Amino acid sequence: MADLQAPRGMSDLLPEDEAAWRFVRDTTERVAGLFGYSLIATPIVEDVRVFARTSGDESDIVSKEMYVFQDRGGGELALRPEGTASVCRAYLEHGMASRPQPVRLYYFGPMFRYDRPQAGRYRQLWQLGAECIGDPSPAADAEVIELQHAIFRELGLDDLVLRINSIGTAETRRNYVERLQEHFHPHLDTLSRDSQRRFETNPLRILDSKEDAAHLAVLEAPSILDHLSAEDAEHFATVRSLLDTAGVAYEVAPRIVRGLDYYARTVWEFEPPSEDGEAGGQSTVGAGGRYDGLIELLGGPPTPGTGFATGIERTLLNMRERGVEAPVAAAVDVATIPLGEQGPAAALRLAQALRAAGLAVRAGAPGRSLRAQLRGANASGARYAAIVGDDEAARGVVQLKPLTADGDQFEVAVGDAAAAVRGE
């Protein structure tokens, strides 16, 4: 065991993982493009206030999960714990309100949360996400949900369960929380310790408590859906009907709440079908919601927005469980095998010429035996070995040996090598 390791809860992305990651990234780009979304990349660090003001000082993310540090200029920076606040900051900073609305953006990158690592939970986690900013209509919610759903589908995860809810606006939520507290107050001493704590900090959380899931008071708790304003209810109904039209299946789940304060109205989650999931309690693969007040919290004008984030490690985990195969990366076309005194220089020039012709070339290691180099070339999966020794160098030719297909080794002039490899 090396004495230096990757930081706790963070891991290396190795060459053998590359195919699956590339599949997820390419699929995200492709599908987001089909929906008219453009890539945005923000810094992985931000002024702490970007998150403190938007997620809520009381939220777990801000109060205990953020990596915060002073930079040399004395400013307080934070490693981004999530993507939405940063994207909204960029929207404001670059005056995107003066572009055609809504502005549709997607992103792909690492987030950081100082949490205790666990199955499907890491301190550096990767997320892909999309934001649709500037459209208050239910159509925008339905669109981002459909986008998230389409990405999952294209990745072979068409059995994830979509659960949606409306948590109303801040005012309706405040009223509902009071109603909830009234409801739970008489049962306080029979609820779990965690729920007693939640009663003070975030009563909504009692509803999706694991410990108290079977508690009568939880089962009989008033539903937030009965406390929505007329506008909230209509918004939610329209979102549902649009999803029906789009053929996106969902369950209405009045219990789901989201961890961040800025959500309003529509919220949703994608989960694996098996309730007591494989990834333990960390089963949510993706989630999202509407955040109409967020940009105001950042100091901008009232601006509606809605979006989602998908956990890439959890997506990969689910793909692996379902045996989804990512397309394998193409192996190199040619492995050069330099021999003797003049071979290495000739092989170098050959590699340049082949690459200029668009062929992928793996350079051989001069000094190793022909046998050793052929073994290496074979293991690399290269289609051809290109043997260049003193004799070939002197005559301006190369021996091409098919490695993956049947056929005998043959000699071609260096200038004809690319065409020969292409099978012309």
Place this chain on the structure above:
RNA sequence: GUGGGUGUCGCCUAGCGGUCAAAGGCGCCAGGUUGUGGCCCUGGAGAUCGGGGGUUCAAAUCCCCUCACCCACCCCA
């Protein structure tokens, strides 16, 4: 932050107080007559048994501490 499990070469594993100055498989390196791969054969390198302390005549094997990883809670993607 709380609880439980695990920690032997790059990977997987054997060993569970003395014959272990640690064994095997995979992988890696080199050979198997002069410049020819995949299979096979032979050889080689590579581990102070996570780290520290203790018990003992003797510890990879027992005890304590610590670190890391895994799992669960909290919370979240």
